[in-house]
Amino acid sequence: xxxxxxxxxxxxxxxxxxxxxxxxxxxxxxxxxxxxxxxxxxxxxxxxxxxxxxxxxxxxxxxxxxxxxxxxxxxxxxxxxxxxxxxxxxxxxxxxxxxxxxxxxxxxxxxxxxxxxxxxxxxxxxxxxxxxxxxxxxxxxxxxxxxxxxxxxxxxxxxxxxxxxxxxxxxxxxxxxxxxxxxxxxxxxxxxxxxxxxxxxxxxxxxxxxxxxxxxxxxxxxxxxxxxxxxxxxxxxxxxxxxxxxxxxxxxxxxxxxxxxxxxxxxxxxxxxxxxxxxxxxxxxxxxxxxxxxxxxxxxxxxxxxxxxxxxxxxxxxxxxxxxxxxxxxxxxxxxxxxxxxxxxxxxxxxxxxxxxxxxxxxxxxxxxxxxxxxxxxxxxxxxxxxxxxxxxxxxxxxxxxxxxxxxxxxxxxxxxxxxxxxxxxxxxxxxxxxxxxxxxxxxxxxxxxxxxxxxxxxxxxxxxxxxxxxxxxxxxxxxxxxxxxxxxxxxxxxxxxxxxxxxxxxxxxxxxxxxxxxxxxxxxxxxxxxxxxxxxxxxxxxxxxxxxxxxxxxxxxxxxxxxxxxxxxxxxxxxxxxxxxxxxxxxxxxxxxxxxxxxxxxxxxxxxxxxxxxxxxxxxxxxxxxxxxxxxxxxxxxxxxxxxxxxxxxxxxxxxxxxxxxxxxxxxxxxxxxxxxxxxxxxxxxxxxxxxxxxxxxxxxxxxxxxxxxxxxxxxxxxxxxxxxxxxxxxxxxxxxxxxxxxxxxxxxxxxxxxxxxxxxxxxxxxxxxxxxxxxxxxxxxxxxxxxxxxxxxxxxxxxxxxxxxxxxxxxxxxxxxxxxxxxxxxxxxxxxxxxxxxxxxxxxxxxxxxxxxxxxxxxxxxxxxxxxxxxxxxxxxxxxx
Ligand SMILES: Nc1nc2c(c(=O)[nH]1)N[C@H]1C(S)=C(S)[C@@H](COP(=O)(O)OP(=O)(O)OC[C@H]3O[C@@H](n4cnc5c(=O)[nH]c(N)nc54)[C@H](O)[C@@H]3O)O[C@H]1N2
Ligand SMILES: Nc1nc2c(c(=O)[nH]1)N[C@H]1C(S)=C(S)[C@@H](COP(=O)(O)OP(=O)(O)OC[C@H]3O[C@@H](n4cnc5c(=O)[nH]c(N)nc54)[C@H](O)[C@@H]3O)O[C@H]1N2
Ligand code: SF4
Ligand SMILES: [Mo]
Numbered sequence: 001x002x003x004x005x006x007x008x009x010x011x012x013x014x015x016x017x018x019x020x021x022x023x024x025x026x027x028x029x030x031x032x033x034x035x036x037x038x039x040x041x042x043x044x045x046x047x048x049x050x051x052x053x054x055x056x057x058x059x060x061x062x063x064x065x066x067x068x069x070x071x072x073x074x075x076x077x078x079x080x081x082x083x084x085x086x087x088x089x090x091x092x093x094x095x096x097x098x099x100x101x102x103x104x105x106x107x108x109x110x111x112x113x114x115x116x117x118x119x120x121x122x123x124x125x126x127x128x129x130x131x132x133x134x135x136x137x138x139x140x141x142x143x144x145x146x147x148x149x150x151x152x153x154x155x156x157x158x159x160x161x162x163x164x165x166x167x168x169x170x171x172x173x174x175x176x177x178x179x180x181x182x183x184x185x186x187x188x189x190x191x192x193x194x195x196x197x198x199x200x201x202x203x204x205x206x207x208x209x210x211x212x213x214x215x216x217x218x219x220x221x222x223x224x225x226x227x228x229x230x231x232x233x234x235x236x237x238x239x240x241x242x243x244x245x246x247x248x249x250x251x252x253x254x255x256x257x258x259x260x261x262x263x264x265x266x267x268x269x270x271x272x273x274x275x276x277x278x279x280x281x282x283x284x285x286x287x288x289x290x291x292x293x294x295x296x297x298x299x300x301x302x303x304x305x306x307x308x309x310x311x312x313x314x315x316x317x318x319x320x321x322x323x324x325x326x327x328x329x330x331x332x333x334x335x336x337x338x339x340x341x342x343x344x345x346x347x348x349x350x351x352x353x354x355x356x357x358x359x360x361x362x363x364x365x366x367x368x369x370x371x372x373x374x375x376x377x378x379x380x381x382x383x384x385x386x387x388x389x390x391x392x393x394x395x396x397x398x399x400x401x402x403x404x405x406x407x408x409x410x411x412x413x414x415x416x417x418x419x420x421x422x423x424x425x426x427x428x429x430x431x432x433x434x435x436x437x438x439x440x441x442x443x444x445x446x447x448x449x450x451x452x453x454x455x456x457x458x459x460x461x462x463x464x465x466x467x468x469x470x471x472x473x474x475x476x477x478x479x480x481x482x483x484x485x486x487x488x489x490x491x492x493x494x495x496x497x498x499x500x501x502x503x504x505x506x507x508x509x510x511x512x513x514x515x516x517x518x519x520x521x522x523x524x525x526x527x528x529x530x531x532x533x534x535x536x537x538x539x540x541x542x543x544x545x546x547x548x549x550x551x552x553x554x555x556x557x558x559x560x561x562x563x564x565x566x567x568x569x570x571x572x573x574x575x576x577x578x579x580x581x582x583x584x585x586x587x588x589x590x591x592x593x594x595x596x597x598x599x600x601x602x603x604x605x606x607x608x609x610x611x612x613x614x615x616x617x618x619x620x621x622x623x624x625x626x627x628x629x630x631x632x633x634x635x636x637x638x639x640x641x642x643x644x645x646x647x648x649x650x651x652x653x654x655x656x657x658x659x660x661x662x663x664x665x666x667x668x669x670x671x672x673x674x675x676x677x678x679x680x681x682x683x684x685x686x687x688x689x690x691x692x693x694x695x696x697x698x699x700x701x702x703x704x705x706x707x708x709x710x711x712x713x714x715x716x717x718x719x720x721x722x723x724x725x726x727x728x729x730x731x732x733x734x735x736x737x738x739x740x741x742x743x744x745x746x747x748x749x750x751x752x753x754x755x756x757x758x759x760x761x762x763x764x765x766x767x768x769x770x771x772x773x774x775x776x777x778x779x780x781x782x783x784x785x786x787x788x789x790x791x792x793x794x795x796x797x798x799x800x801x802x803x804x805x806x807x808x809x810x811x812x813x814x815x816x817x818x819x820x821x822x823x824x825x826x827x828x829x830x831x832x833x834x835x836x837x838x839x840x841x842x843x844x845x846x847x848x849x850x851x852x853x854x855x856x857x858x859x860x861x862x863x864x865x866x867x868x869x870x871x872x873x874x875x876x877x878x879x880x881x882x883x
Contacts, residue, residue, distance in 0.1 A: 242268050
């Protein structure tokens with residue numbers, strides 16, 4: 001692939017937009033002087049007020065800043081159809097009760113993103129591809145030619161028909177999201193379902209970690225988190241793997257900072273002194289990634305030894321802590337306390353035992369255990385990534401067990417959650433937009449009910465593994481190469497798979513986002529036909545035969561959607577689709593015609609119906625305990641007539657016009673109001689009358705159901721109680737080798753929402769993609785900051801500059817998620833810095849990719865390749881296409 005072609009001649013958009021966005025892009029999340037200047041009418045360059053002849057519209061930031069929900073207000077200034085400037089929420093006082101929804105640097109760089117030279121401008125075909133000779137080996141290297149929409153759609157329809165006729169739906173891989181609701185709807189997926197379906201690589205999760213099942217089965221909860229106003233009741237915030245400052249849009253870090261100012265102490269257990277620990281923590285506890293389980297068990301030992309646990313709470317509300325309170329049918333010897341003390345295995349899990357695994361000094365383990373036990377109200381939190389480890393459930397088990405030993409769950413100030421605050425992902429949102437999803441129907445290849453969360457828990461399906469047709473995310477590339485997928489434990493063992501066509505669309509950049517990306521490239525090069533649809537010429541599109549330009553949310557718009565569980569947004573259409581791009585609905589309808597399918601069966605709603613549905617179905621919560629909701633918007637007959645849809649007028653809190661004018665609705669809150677959520681409150685008040693939704697009705701420190709489920713899936717074996725174990729013989733702490741002595745982990749980056757925004761120069765400049773390593777490991781290798789280092793794993797090689805830090809735990813290195821891969825064809829080395837070139841494809845437990853713990857080596861690079869700074873590295877453009 002060549003990188004010589006750059007943004008040289010990118011139309012006037014580039015020049016008009018880039019300057020404004022770059023300058024507006026770095027104001028951070030808190031109000032600043034610059035923002036105030038904007039309020040006073042100064043332009044965002046700080047110059048004298050410019051005459052504004054355009055309009056400020058509400059723009060969508062649809063980035064995935066936490067599992068499908070994005071959350072910040074963008075106001076976009078549009079003149080002559082061109083977006084020029086961005087502001088964020090400046091309405092209302094910025095109070096802790098109703099904080100402003102202020103966009104981050106990524107959101108504020110959206111003008112540069114939406115108008116980026118990385119946009120696919122026209123339908124394109126790879127020059128070396130023809131229906132008779134796909135020439136697949138040239139994918140990712142070939143030149144491109146511009147073709148018409150009709151030509152492109154004809155080719156795609158013919159190739160898809162060929163695959164459906166000759167090999168059936170199981171020969172088509174939909175490398176994109178399934179029908180998962182209104183944030184991401186792709187009518188093309190709906191069309192595939194009408195045609196007989198396709199295989200999706202969506203068994204399990206790359207995202208949630210191993211949290212959902214332990215939460216459900218040990219506590220009966222689902223995404224149970226305190227709300228942002230209740231969290232201030234805690235005296236101690238004991239957090240594992242928290243980087244809210246960088247990876248939770250919205251106000252989570254602000255709220256934690258407020259809770260601290262209200263007297264709470266913040267302790268963050270982390271492999272590095274990340275942005276959040278720097279900003280809010282009273283103490284940073286450095287830990288070897290993937291070993292928090294041992295750390296918790298070491299603290300439990302000290303608590304038990306000194307009788308510091310809340311025994312009354314354990315006796316009344318929990319099963320499985322000690323031999324006296326085991327659930328029916330369980331061997332009393334298998335209780336947690338005896339495991340910790342080493343009563344039967346003769347290995348006491350002392351703080352010294354834990355130190356040897358997790359690297360936290362035993363004295364600190366004792367001190368922290370005492371601090372937890374000595375504090376009445378503790379808010380335990382652990383980030384998703386803490387369970388993205390081999391046998392990931394073990395940490396969730398240890399985490400909940402620690403919180404149960406502390407006691408008080410169900411009372412204000414005592415919480416244990418992996419979601420952090422109710423304002424993020426929530427099973428009980430405070431408000432929501434109406435459903436505007438496509439009604440995509442079921443994928444006939446995998447007709448099982450879609451689980452509540454996007455991809456996990458698969459336990460709905462675990463009851464009938466024989467019916468699984470989903471390929472595990474982590475192993476999907478390998479499975480396709482090997483022609484078999486699944487687990488040996490499945491009835492009948494692994495299942496054959498023979499993929500001929502890949503649809504690389506539906507809001508995924510899977511070539512870049514899934515582990516073992518080199519195998520992904522091999523898969524893309526192996527099949528008969530690959531077609532992509534995306535707004536951007538990102539890696540998953542670079543390896544296609546035909547690509548279609550998709551209109552972004554700024555070009556679709558006219559929709560209300562829920563972000564934070566506490567805000568409903570309106571998205572205006574900001575601009576006309578750039579160049580020849582079209583919404584996905586157009587692609588689905590045009591292909592449907594070519595398949596002799598009724599286009600409305602694929603694209604089930606008109607744009608107007610979608611708008612109406614999103615508005616009329618918008619709701620807000622009136623009482624958390626009873627889960628009562630009321631309609632949000634007053635929709636008049638005139639609104640309905642204007643849209644030209646069928647509908648009934650309704651009464652709500654505000655009119656559609658008011659909602660559009662403001663751009664959003666924020667749930668009004670006051671401390672202690674009817675929306676306050678204290679998880680497990682009713683159970684605490686009366687455990688007999690309000691049992692938990694667990695098999696025993698109590699908190700299950702010993703959870704037989706959890707172990708049974710996990711062990712039936714076939715990825716890892718866990719125990720019904722929290723135990724430290726080496727979860728995989730080739731990954732994670734305890735498995736390092738001489739060849740690969742370092743543990744890789746891949747925290748999410750301020751520069752990107754996964755792979756989105758990696759094309760934005762200002763963000764590349766602000767947040768270079770570096771190999772973060774400790775002074776200890778760097779010195780041992782003669783590496784200094786700025787040196788080029790070669791990162792090697794059994795799966796690939798990545799070249800990056802090193803960033804040597806005293807604030808990172810020795811023995812582990814970090815490379816942040818989402819950088820666009822850019823392979824040097826001669827050496828096979830990735831110059832872009834995609835950690836998935838290195839990542840081991842390893843599912844654990846409930847089928848959750850273990851992003852933390854791939855074994856790597858890092859060496860000073862002395863080969864012929866060079867790297868420009870990220871900001872000067874041109875993005876990959878389609879060679880052969882006129883700019
Ligand atoms: N800016 C930005 N924000 C995002 C995203 C993004 O791409 N960019 N992605 C969004 C999405 S879809 C998701 S799923 C969430 C993910 O949310 P998380 O899983 O919470 O995100 P990470 O950044 O991987 O990890 C959070 C912190 O946990 C630490 N950590 C990793 N492994 C361990 C461990 O074993 N032990 C301990 N104690 N700490 C550990 C990391 O160093 C990091 O500081 O983020 C969301 N937010
Ligand atoms: N190494 C490593 N890998 C990881 C992770 C990690 O921590 N480490 N995290 C994992 C996690 S938590 C997640 S959730 C996944 C995310 O993996 P992906 O979902 O693949 O990542 P995104 O970059 O969010 O991809 C969104 C895609 O949608 C496209 N898009 C944007 N707007 C539109 C539109 O209007 N229409 C269409 N059709 N497409 C559009 C974007 O251009 C982009 O290609 O990555 C996982 N990968
Ligand atoms: S990138 Fe994420 S956090 Fe930033 S403004 Fe957009 S949605 Fe908000
Ligand atoms: Mo995610």
